[in-house]
Amino acid sequence: xxxxxxxxxxxxxSLADLFWSFTQLALQGFGGVLAIVQRExxxxxxxxxxxxxxxxxxxxxxxPGPNVVNLSLMIGDRYFGWRGGLVALAGMLTFPLLIVLxxxxxxxxxSDSPGVQGALRGMGAVTAGLIGGTGLRLIxxxxxxxxxxLVCWALAAITFAAIAWLRVPLVWVLLGVGTLACGxxxxxxxxxxxxxxxx
Amino acid sequence: MSESLTLNLTLADWLALLSHFMQLSLLxxxxxxxxxxxxxRYLVIExxxxxxxxxxxxxxxxxxxxxxxxxxxxLLGWNVGLNAGGGQGGGALAWLYALxxxxxxxxxxxxxxxxxxxxxxxxGHRNRERRWVRAFKQGMxxxxxxxxxxxxxxxxxxxxxxxxxxxxxLLAAVCALLVWRTRLHLLWLLTAGGLLxxxxxx
Numbered sequence: 539x540x541x542x543x544x545x546x547x548x549x550x551x552s553l554a555d556l557f558w559s560f561t562q563l564a565l566q567g568f569g570g571v572l573a574i575v576q577r578e579x580x581x582x583x584x585x586x587x588x589x590x591x592x593x594x595x596x597x598x599x600x601x602p603g604p605n606v607v608n609l610s611l612m613i614g615d616r617y618f619g620w621r622g623g624l625v626a627l628a629g630m631l632t633f634p635l636l637i638v639l640x641x642x643x644x645x646x647x648x649s650d651s652p653g654v655q656g657a658l659r660g661m662g663a664v665t666a667g668l669i670g671g672t673g674l675r676l677i678x679x680x681x682x683x684x685x686x687x688l689v690c691w692a693l694a695a696i697t698f699a700a701i702a703w704l705r706v707p708l709v710w711v712l713l714g715v716g717t718l719a720c721g722x723x724x725x726x727x728x729x730x731x732x733x734x735x736x737x
Numbered sequence: 738m739s740e741s742l743t744l745n746l747t748l749a750d751w752l753a754l755l756s757h758f759m760q761l762s763l764l765x766x767x768x769x770x771x772x773x774x775x776x777x778r779y780l781v782i783e784x785x786x787x788x789x790x791x792x793x794x795x796x797x798x799x800x801x802x803x804x805x806x807x808x809x810x811x812l813l814g815w816n817v818g819l820n821a822g823g824g825q826g827g828g829a830l831a832w833l834y835a836l837x838x839x840x841x842x843x844x845x846x847x848x849x850x851x852x853x854x855x856x857x858x859x860x861g862h863r864n865r866e867r868r869w870v871r872a873f874k875q876g877m878x879x880x881x882x883x884x885x886x887x888x889x890x891x892x893x894x895x896x897x898x899x900x901x902x903x904x905x906x907l908l909a910a911v912c913a914l915l916v917w918r919t920r921l922h923l924l925w926l927l928t929a930g931g932l933l934x935x936x937x938x939x
Contacts, residue, residue, distance in 0.1 A: 660929075
């Protein structure tokens, strides 16, 4: 179980480091920040293992509110308490907010031009690929999952079909497939425990 | 944001805006963008605080700009404030109202959900060794991956499923492969996508 090891794994050195790291993440994230968070925090800075990232992401996803905002809050809070949470949040929002407002003020009339519309479409298609590719990268981390590969694939396939093709509201998918998955994981964890500590 | 409206918002209106967004905050499971349809219903259809084109261009602009998607909410607030302050030509007063709009909508959409997240995540982290907390995390892992793939899929077909959109699908698929298999910097991909779109290939 990837419990967080204080001290042994890389971590932000100060609140300022946290702020600028999240600012950097946010400013690279066109059309959403998730792909960048995974690459920077997990693969480059190694503040999180892939498993920790997915665990935190699952929590950020199931709680209401902007996911990446929730995620920054959780990560910041873990390292520096509530101040860290607020600082990570501020890093994620301050500069992007200023930029988007400046864009709104400057380009109010330009956004209808075919060139800009085309560029928006092109970047939208890239964003779709970035998010999908992030999902593909994380598949490896399922190897250690207690539910086993077959069940993991089945759960992923059902979720994908329900959301992408059938357009089932997210809340029903999470309640339905999520409950099933957590129940199965609970059972499997029990078996593992029984093997480790036979009564 | 071509056509704008002229509004006269009272304190009660601002409070209504705040409380509506605070409610949406707690309903925004899966991200703020999932509540966009309801924001459209409230701001454009019910209250007439925003024009249709102001709403659409706010979402598009926030998607194109760097940062979390939730910033489209700030732009909605910005435009409501601008309309309340006399539109683009309203001068300093219009900018002040626009900033008020940003503060009201962003505080509304963030405060309830972040407070809840803060408390829940701390609780979950403290109890992370409990069997059912671990079961939740392990159980959700494949679902999270599937959600990422599904989000990519939905965004890729978002511009329509007609065959004429094949360049956009191809671009999305190639980007997914590059992200999966290489460590190419993501900004290169976005720049390339923007340029391809600009010259009209996408």
